[in-house]
Amino acid sequence: MPLTLQRQDLLPARHFIGGEWCEASDARRLDVSDPATNAVFASVPDGTAADARAAVEAAHAAFDGWRKVPAKQRAQTIKRWNDLIVAHQDDLGRLISREQGKPLAEGKGEVLYAASYVEWFAEEATRITGDIIPAPVPGRRMFAFKEPVGVIAAITPWNFPAAMIARKIAPALAAGCTVVCKPAEDTPLTSLALVKLAEEAGVPPGVLNIVTASRERTPEVVDVWLDDPRVRKITFTGSTPVGKHLARRSADTLKKLSLELGGNAPFIVFDDADVDAAVEGLMVSKFRNGGQTCVCPNRIYVQAGVYDAFVAKLAARVGALVVGPASDPASQIGPMINARAVEKIERHVQDAVAGGARVLTGGTRLPALGANYFAPTVLVDANASMACSCEETFGPVAPVTRFDTEAEVILAANATPFGLAAYFYSNDVRRIWRLADALESGIVGINEGALAAEAAPFGGVKDSGYGREGSTHGLDEYMHFKYVCQGSLSA
Numbered sequence: 403m404p405l406t407l408q409r410q411d412l413l414p415a416r417h418f419i420g421g422e423w424c425e426a427s428d429a430r431r432l433d434v435s436d437p438a439t440n441a442v443f444a445s446v447p448d449g450t451a452a453d454a455r456a457a458v459e460a461a462h463a464a465f466d467g468w469r470k471v472p473a474k475q476r477a478q479t480i481k482r483w484n485d486l487i488v489a490h491q492d493d494l495g496r497l498i499s500r501e502q503g504k505p506l507a508e509g510k511g512e513v514l515y516a517a518s519y520v521e522w523f524a525e526e527a528t529r530i531t532g533d534i535i536p537a538p539v540p541g542r543r544m545f546a547f548k549e550p551v552g553v554i555a556a557i558t559p560w561n562f563p564a565a566m567i568a569r570k571i572a573p574a575l576a577a578g579c580t581v582v583c584k585p586a587e588d589t590p591l592t593s594l595a596l597v598k599l600a601e602e603a604g605v606p607p608g609v610l611n612i613v614t615a616s617r618e619r620t621p622e623v624v625d626v627w628l629d630d631p632r633v634r635k636i637t638f639t640g641s642t643p644v645g646k647h648l649a650r651r652s653a654d655t656l657k658k659l660s661l662e663l664g665g666n667a668p669f670i671v672f673d674d675a676d677v678d679a680a681v682e683g684l685m686v687s688k689f690r691n692g693g694q695t696c697v698c699p700n701r702i703y704v705q706a707g708v709y710d711a712f713v714a715k716l717a718a719r720v721g722a723l724v725v726g727p728a729s730d731p732a733s734q735i736g737p738m739i740n741a742r743a744v745e746k747i748e749r750h751v752q753d754a755v756a757g758g759a760r761v762l763t764g765g766t767r768l769p770a771l772g773a774n775y776f777a778p779t780v781l782v783d784a785n786a787s788m789a790c791s792c793e794e795t796f797g798p799v800a801p802v803t804r805f806d807t808e809a810e811v812i813l814a815a816n817a818t819p820f821g822l823a824a825y826f827y828s829n830d831v832r833r834i835w836r837l838a839d840a841l842e843s844g845i846v847g848i849n850e851g852a853l854a855a856e857a858a859p860f861g862g863v864k865d866s867g868y869g870r871e872g873s874t875h876g877l878d879e880y881m882h883f884k885y886v887c888q889g890s891l892s893a
């Protein structure tokens with residue numbers, strides 16, 4: 403069934419290149435389906451290398467003009483974009499939920515989350531300063547200017563179709579860069595709608611360009627940007643294997659990189675924790691977007707003294723979660739994005755059970771609801787050798803492991819190549835700072851499960867990537883220093 407919006411023109415369903423909405427160079431189209439039913443409800447261009455080249459040409463041609471626009475004027479344009487996003491929260495929220503599957507309340511919430519980054523970088527645009535450096539010798543004036551790096555390529559995932567692309571485009575425009583971008587093949591419509599609103603906000607032709615592409619054609623499109631020396635930066639959010647591929651392929655043209663990659667977050671509950679608060683914190687962090695976020699707890703460690711109480715409370719809360727389509731306002735857990743995602747989740751649960759884990763609630767698909775639904779699941783007696791402990795499940799599965807000592811759980815928590823988010827619950831002030839120091843991750847939640855915020859530097863370490871999005875540091879990812887020294891000034 404087609405999606406009806408208040409603003410039907412927010413479904414341009416075409417590329418935006420050089421200020422023009424256009425089809426793919428060979429007119430091929432890519433179907434977009436609703437994860438709740440697998441029914442096709444829209445289509446977008448299936449981009450080609452020629453489309454990717456046209457996008458770079460447009461972005462390169464527009465760069466010099468955009469970088470010279472006064473920062474306050476760039477800020478005003480970006481602020482107008484923010485205001486348009488917020489004004490269309492209902493349409494954009496419904497669009498997100500339809501193409502990604504998350505409950506409508508989460509879809510609408512994501513719109514405001516995306517807008518928070520746009521508003522933040524509209525403000526940061528006017529604070530791009532540099533340094534006046536005290537000269538070490540007479541007769542010199544020394545300066546450090548921050549300059550935009552140039553054309554940037556943004557490649558984004560399907561799990562937050564608005565927020566992930568907004569927190570790349572906004573700082574890029576604020577810095578004075580121009581953009582070519584490619585959203586995930588499962589969720590292209592939201593990005594196209596955001597670009598449509600950016601056009602309305604007055605972003606000049608060529609400054610922001612978007613190419614959509616299927617999984618099969620994505621390498622062809624992105625390879626053009628990887629090989630083009632005019633593309634000075636890749637900002638990527640997605641899986642670690644793809645991130646490493648992009649890093650390798652960026653070496654020949656020495657592109658700047660921001661890589662927001664996969665996670666394997668530990669969630670640790672100590673004997674001195676508030677157990678009810680820990681359960682609620684896990685519910686918020688683990689089951690948001692059906693467990694399909696990079697910062698979802700993937701391994702839950704509970705100290706022996708509170709293990710039974712915590713597990714019983716958790717199983718009761720998880721077993722009560724309402725699973726269903728975004729069209730049902732009561733739904734708390736939606737469908738997974740596609741069949742591959744459900745297959746991976748099922749494999750993790752079956753592997754854990756085969757390894758000795760027990761299912762306290764859930765553990766199976768929900769075919770009566772649809773092919774992409776999986777029951778919210780609590781596993782106990784999980785261990786480090788299981789796939790659910792080594793790989794990112796990216797679904798509504800909470801594997802719980804009992805532990806005895808602090809030293810033991812720190813070793814376990816850090817025993818992963820990933821390092822994006824980590825969480826723990828404790829009321830022991832000394833333990834809190836021992837853990838915050840010891841955990842190998844870019845983000846740490848202490849007695850808190852909801853961490854995302856535009857004012858905070860978001861990003862990981864180790865195989866979770868590098869670079870930070872948001873915060874006062876987020877603009878630096880799109881800029882470089884130019885040191886200027888004027889001599890021969892002696893009186």
Ligand SMILES: NC(=O)c1ccc[n+]([C@@H]2O[C@H](COP(=O)([O-])OP(=O)(O)OC[C@H]3O[C@@H](n4cnc5c(N)ncnc54)[C@H](O)[C@@H]3O)[C@@H](O)[C@H]2O)c1
Nearest residue numbers: 558559560585586620621624640641644662663664665696
């Ligand atoms: N760190 C973060 O902020 C963050 C946020 C969201 C998702 N993720 C991670 O992303 C993964 C899930 O998202 P996903 O399935 O969309 O990831 P993915 O890596 O499969 O795809 C991400 C993007 O990369 C593109 N892509 C895929 N193969 C490519 C190739 N060979 N060349 C160029 N581009 C390619 C996709 O089309 C998509 O646009 C999880 O690992 C999750 O942890 C991380």
Ligand SMILES: O=C[C@H](O)CS(=O)(=O)O
Nearest residue numbers: 561562694695696697854
């Ligand atoms: O999935 C990855 C997102 O970056 C998570 S968050 O919405 O930024 O917390």
